[in-house]
Amino acid sequence: MSMADLVRAGAPELPEGYFYRVRSTNIRSLKVEIREQRRFRSRLVADTWVFERPDESAEESIVKACDRAFKGWQEADAVRASYLAVTAYLGDHDPKGGR
Template structure:
């Protein structure tokens, strides 16, 4: 991630990382992934069309900015759902079990 951040990509919070992968039909995909105990989970991904850019470095950095915007919304939504877990279950008006 240090190389991408050095080029101008946003730094991700601890526990998240970028994955840049090539697809021979669709171009290049830039993903933000969450590190898990076993593997990782996709948070957000965007595609880069290499034919639109002369140099791939600015293209990937632009994609990092776009994917971070999408990832921030996803991370915020997940945090809201996690906070809702405290309210799961039965809420007996009489205070019973």
């Protein structure tokens, strides 16, 4: 299954340079990862467990996990952006206006 197939099934589309990886774990479960492609390797940016339910198809379970991973990634980016905005105020603030 390609990323285009996942997106057609309802998974969020990722920006250029990012991809989904569905992998098996040691505890007989699946994980969905969002990874950033680098020159030689890829870097994990978000992941979540796949919850398999008897009333859902495998595709639905994977798409829901892709959606959760994407939302978690976006929330983490918002927190990071907020932190970077606050760091502009780091340092001493001279009450006389500085010299």
